[in-house]
């Protein structure tokens with residue numbers, strides 16, 4: 001069996017370009033992967049095209065060898081766009097492998113520990129604050145809108161959410177919403193914004209619903225500590241803060257009662273090991289659209305050795321959700337899975353077999369491969385136009 005073609009599709013994911021990879025084989029089996037990158041997405045598709053020349057003619061069942069061959073080719077720029085492109089191909093190879101053997105990918109990874117996976121409603125309020133019109137949702141402009149949204153969260157049965165600092169008419173300004181690290185001090189208004197949001201959600205959702213806050217890479221050490229301490233009274237599921245310095249994150253964790261989650265911008269075992277060795281966080285958040293199933297599963301196992309929970313970064317396409325579900329179904333240290341409930345209404349049109357979400361839980365699919373193919377006609381109908 002040989003790989004005969006590798007194609008990419010940039011489809012409209014509502015607020016980001018869903019980047020799909022299709023791997024074709026000489027016996028007609030095809031596999032689908034996701035390597036969505038929100039910003040430099042043409043760089044990723046270009047690299048997939050570049051790597052296609054290196055994988056065409058190879059046996060798609062040798063996914064481990066193909067991963068390491070591409071890793072060696074990219075050794076001087078470990079991680080980043082190169083790994084995203086590699087991950088898209090890798091996910092598609094696992095899809096092919098499952099289809100050829102007639103089993104779900106989770107079966108290839110050791111079998112299921114979980115039939116259902118607990119989800120949290122990600123970007124809760126954030127997407128509606130920025131893109132309500134595009135997504136066809138009610139807008140979020142004031143804290144009262146968050147209260148209404150909370151009723152929807154409870155009615156749909158979700159047991160956890162994640163939100164971000166956002167501009168609301170009745171709260172102090174959160175400043176720039178860019179997630180870069182220029183600056184990094186948490187201003188009094190930014191802290192008031194975070195407290196106002198979380199206070200509103202906690203009052204509306206009650207004491208038992210998990211609330212996570214994602215501040216990404218916006219704040220340096222001192223800023224992250226200030227926010228973590230200010231949010232202590234609300235018993236967060238976690239504060240998600242990123243840094244490339246594990247010692248800094250360990251200091252954040254030791255400075256607050258708030259649980260800390262990190263990792264979406266880290267790659268591979270080398271990226272995670274120094275954070276795990278220092279127990280710098282309570283929960284790690286590997287991204288399988290950026291580490292592939294091959295490396296992603298190894299990261300989860302490494303976290304298991306350090307007694308650390310995994311809650312995958314999963315804010316890309318529905319293929320990424322299927323990838324995450326197949327890996328997480330097999331992991332004893334699975335905590336909870338990110339899920340964008342406010343995905344665009346055409347999401348399921350892209351899938352031949354849409355997955356089932358009920359009462360805030362995702363049913364792990366039983367079909368061979370990842371669990372669904374994509375409908376190319378629908379992808380072409382909705383290209384990403386920036």
Ligand SMILES: [Mg+2]
Pocket residue numbers: 214216240264
């Ligand atoms: Mg994040």
